[in-house]
Amino acid sequence: MSGKFITFEGPDGAGKDSVLDAIVPELRAQLGDKLVVTREPGGDPIAEQIRDVILDPQNTAMDDRTEALLYAASRRQHLQDVVEPALARGAVVLCDRFVDSSVAYQGAGRQIGEQAVFDLNQFATNGLQPDLTVYLDVPSEVGLARIEQHRKDTQYDRLDQEELTFHKRVRAAYQRLAKANPQRIVTIDATKPLNQVIDDVRSLLRHHVVTD
Known part of the structure; x- marks a missing residue:
């Protein structure tokens, strides 16, 4: 595959959405249709339906392993429909979350095993790895305080509990x-x-996307 696969990761409240909102228009101006911006879970119609099930605040009875399997299933469909075709035509793919999120949230957060979740996703992705992962790091207390400060009812999902x-x-x-x-x-x-966070990410992407 000739394109570049760049993922964005971070705990809740790290500011991924705000950073992407700032840098995507700039990259779009440079790359045009060679830029694909997507997200997980979701990113294509089938994966978005799985996302709705995973994040539905009514689904409190969902088993932890079921959750991990649903994330992996959504990821597989998303790769097949969006990511791999874009990389094959030489596009730069920016993806909000990927396998690292599952390892962190289901493997560690749910305590079902980081290696087990990683192995599950190796099967789902056929071993595909990002070329670059931008990890926005913030203490949990700070991130959750940010979320609470800006919360709207429509933003409340199952993981927020x-x-x-x-x-x-x-x-x-x-x-x-x-x-x-x-x-x-x-x-x-x-x-x-x-x-400043936006500037730091901008500088990093300038190196990897423009001059690398």
Whole structure:
């Protein structure tokens, strides 16, 4: 595949949406139809339907392994329909969350095993890895406070019901992933003012997308 696959990761409240909202128009102006912006879970019609099931706040009885399997199923469909065709035609794909999220949230947060979730997703993705992962790091307390400050009723989903200890496990897993994969995962300090975080991500992408 000749394109570039760049993923964005971070615990809840890290500011991924705000950063992407700022940088996507700039990249679109440079790359045109060579830029594909997508998300997980979701990104195509079937995967979006699975997303609705996963995040429905009414589905409190969902088993933890069922949740992990649904994420992997959504991911597989998304890769087949969106990511792999875009990479094959040489596009730059920016994806909001990928396998690292499942390892962190289901493997560590749900405590069903980081390696087990990683192995499940190796099957789902056939081993596809991002060329670059931008990890926005923020303490759990800070991230959750941001979410509460900006919350709207329509933004409330099933994962928002989790306690602080869950989110701390998620962040710790992300930090382990970043330490274990330094060539792929670049950590950005998301406690800085938003404009500085955006500048840091912009500089990183300029190197990887434009001059690399």
